[in-house]
Amino acid sequence: MNKINVALIFGGKSGEHEVSLSSATSIYKFIDKEKYNVFTIGITKEGNWLYYEGDVENIKNGTWEKTANKNVNINLIPTINKNIGIEFENGKFEKIDVLFPALHGPYGEDGSIQGLFEISNIPYVGCGVLSSSVGMDKLICKKVFEQENLPQVKYTYTTKWDFNKNKDKVLEEIEKEISYPIFIKPANLGSSVGISKAKNREDLINGINEALKYDKRIVLEQGIDAREVEVSVLGNEEVYASVPGEIIPAKEFYDYEAKYLNESSKLLIPAKIDNKIIDEIKNMAVKAFKAIDGSGLSRVDFFIEKNTDNIYINEINTMPGFTNISMYPKLWEATGISYSNLIDKLIQLAIKRYTDKCITHLGSCKIE
Structure with missing residues (x-):
């Protein structure tokens, strides 16, 4: 069987640029190289797209730009004279079969780049334009959750x-x-x-x-006195929820420093919660994912009020942190899906979503 060419896209113009570098590094290390050819494409903080082929650790530490190949053409826009893919200096051309955006924040998970992927007509991992933009906008997302009668704090x-x-x-x-x-x-x-x-x-x-x-x-x-619990969601039409995990923040609440800089924050996986509450949270996570027309993956965050056990949905994250020690993959690992298998499932979900869409709108299509 021919290997599938995956373009792993990282970096971006958002304030979560560094988080993206860590996610992409982990994905590259753990993706099944027997099944996938991986091409790494970085987006600088200025918005420039560069092809990178070198030590993956340079992605994580941010020095990848220094050795990125500026003479490689990355073409994602359909034109008469150019195919979609990566064109090297020696004339070699690599078709991109699937896009894997390890991008967080604005321009990465807000529907912007997903619109480009749709124009490129290439399968891509994660939520589509609508679900990405709704999930990214906390205010609009809250209004959608209201319509679905999902309980929220005032x-x-x-x-x-x-x-x-x-x-x-x-x-x-x-x-x-x-x-x-x-x-x-x-x-x-x-x-x-x-x-x-x-x-x-x-x-x-x-x-x-x-x-x-x-x-x-x-x-x-x-603000309420609550436990912070998160659930990972996986699927397209058929959607599954992981076991929940609980966050014990190092600070008064789980801000950027507590998430990424302070090692005293703890993740309890699985969370120590009654089975009845677990079932309710998982059902709410799937309902929220479907409410925004999600596909591929999301992490759904909840509050459990300490004195009442009332459950409130907080938000949905359509491209959560994706290092091998991030909450999203760790929850699936605890549920029975390894990090490498999770990457594979996400790519296969992307391909299925693309082919289903093609069958609906174009009659048929396939990944060669």
Whole structure:
């Protein structure tokens, strides 16, 4: 059987660039090389696409750009004279069969690059344009979850324009809607970047100003005393949920530092939760995934209120961190799917989604 050519895409212009480098490094190390040829394509923080062929550790440490081959043409736009794929200096051409974006945050999991993949007409791992954009936008996603009757903590929102125009009025409205402590989040960002916790109005003002550095719209949520639990989801039409895992943050809450920089944060896998609650969380995770028309993978985050055991959905992440020690693959490992097999399943799901779409719209198509 011929090997499948996979283009592993990493980096990007978002604030989660470094997280992406770690995800891509792990994927490259653990992907089945007997089954897949892997071509690594990096996107710089300035948005330049470069082909890289060298020590994979240079991807992780960020030095890959220094030795990237700037003379290799990466063509993802259909033209009359050029095929879709990678064209080398010596004239050799490699067709891309599947795209694997190990990209997080804006321009990577918000539907932007997924639109390019759709135009390229190549199978790609993960959610499509709509589900990626909805999943990335915390505010829109909350509205979708409301329609699906998925329980959430109380929330409100504001915009940069409104806050700058009438700060006092906005603050009063927020304090009327929800009470302290209040979590402040940019509407479009991942990895807990720009998130803060306010215990009073001074904190609230500072938190809003911080969040507005990253987005023009922000979400404000009622803080509750809760356990933080996450579930991994896998599938297209037929969707499965992993065992849940619990986060014990090193800090007061699970911000960027607690996730990636502070080794004192702990992941309890599987979470020590009653079976009834586990079933409810897994069902809610699948329902949330289907509500945004998800495909491939997502990680769904929940709160379990400590004094009541009430379950609240927090958010869905359509391209979660994907190192071999990240929560998403670790949860599947605990459920019975190894990291390498998980990569393989995601690629096969991408191909199936593509062929199903082709059968529906074009009659037939296949990956050669």
